Amino acid sequence: MSKELVERWIRPEVRALSAYHVQDASGFIKLDAMENPYTLSESLIDEWLQQLRSLEINRYPDAGAKVLKDHLRDYLELGAEQDVLLGNGSDELIQMIVMAVASNAGSKQRVVLAPEPGFVMYRLVAQSLGMKYVGVSLNEGDFSLDLDAMLQAIEQHKPAVIFLAYPNNPTGNLFDRQDIETIIAATDGLVIIDEAYYSFAETTWIKEFQRFDNVLVMRTLSKIGLAGLRIGMLVGANNWLDEFNKIRLPYNINALSQASATFMLKHVGVFDRQAAQIRADRQMMFEALNRFSRLTVWPSRANFLLIKSEQSQTIFDKLKEQKILIKNLGGVHSMLENCLRITIGSEHENQAILASLGSIEQLIP
Numbered sequence: 001m002s003k004e005l006v007e008r009w010i011r012p013e014v015r016a017l018s019a020y021h022v023q024d025a026s027g028f029i030k031l032d033a034m035e036n037p038y039t040l041s042e043s044l045i046d047e048w049l050q051q052l053r054s055l056e057i058n059r060y061p062d063a064g065a066k067v068l069k070d071h072l073r074d075y076l077e078l079g080a081e082q083d084v085l086l087g088n089g090s091d092e093l094i095q096m097i098v099m100a101v102a103s104n105a106g107s108k109q110r111v112v113l114a115p116e117p118g119f120v121m122y123r124l125v126a127q128s129l130g131m132k133y134v135g136v137s138l139n140e141g142d143f144s145l146d147l148d149a150m151l152q153a154i155e156q157h158k159p160a161v162i163f164l165a166y167p168n169n170p171t172g173n174l175f176d177r178q179d180i181e182t183i184i185a186a187t188d189g190l191v192i193i194d195e196a197y198y199s200f201a202e203t204t205w206i207k208e209f210q211r212f213d214n215v216l217v218m219r220t221l222s223k224i225g226l227a228g229l230r231i232g233m234l235v236g237a238n239n240w241l242d243e244f245n246k247i248r249l250p251y252n253i254n255a256l257s258q259a260s261a262t263f264m265l266k267h268v269g270v271f272d273r274q275a276a277q278i279r280a281d282r283q284m285m286f287e288a289l290n291r292f293s294r295l296t297v298w299p300s301r302a303n304f305l306l307i308k309s310e311q312s313q314t315i316f317d318k319l320k321e322q323k324i325l326i327k328n329l330g331g332v333h334s335m336l337e338n339c340l341r342i343t344i345g346s347e348h349e350n351q352a353i354l355a356s357l358g359s360i361e362q363l364i365p
């Protein structure tokens, strides 16, 4: 087929993108995507499926997801003045936010700004919607915010939206709260604090948002063990959320996800205990990886660890040979050269990767 028509009609900024690549992982120990490693108990699965029996699949889902939202309000401990908007994963919320502000009116292209290295979806969504994306480098070494560079970029680009992942992916650290407050005060753009890893960091901005007119907090059920349901939450004041809600496709949260998430939130203790286990295993893994003298390991407040080694490609390839999949960050950002990201897995998976690393001769001092 000739490419002519495609090139004529598909916007150049879309043609310039590369699709988000997800590696085929069947048969692998999967430590590449920050998923919770645990499966549910048989009894919980039975109870869940029992609930789904009464679902009327011939009907459209509740467009407002009222029942689920009520449970989420409790889960998020929201105050009366705070509302929540649901997305098909927080990825969709990022898209809704950017769609609502994207504009090329006049000659001024509006800007989305985020620290880098960071979550790739901010850039992908901004560019796909024709916005200018500005990445501001973090400080080398500890990946803290380069506050001067951030303030200068805010001054220069007057961003419509700033995304701050708290903790950051793929570096795993929490940015300094005072730095974030300084950024919030310096911009009249919207600041989205992305708390995808809240359960592993246990610190939030949700309770503080009323101090600011321009802050919204994003959460997700993905990283606690429900990635398959695709439920993201945007928390904040109604005057913002009402506008984004106009862009939301009416049935974006399907009936199975609504019913399933509602059921799972009634058993949230299960997921809380798993998160506690993952936090403890993160510490174990941090110490175990640190014993490899040829690895650099960064402390993390998320459910993954960032490591660096001259032998990163060898490590990645050898693990893959042994059917263990991690994330190779080489080529993603200059600061991540020779870096790998390892999701904390189950006890068995963690032991398997440690054993595999121990068998790689280039890592033996």
Ligand SMILES: *Cc1c(COP(=O)(O)O)cnc(C)c1O
Binding pocket: 034, 088, 089, 090, 091, 092, 119, 165, 168, 169, 194, 196, 219, 220, 221, 222, 227, 230, 231, 232
């Ligand atoms: C994983 C991740 C998300 C994506 O969450 P979904 O709800 O699964 O779309 C959002 N932000 C950050 C920083 C992440 O790492």
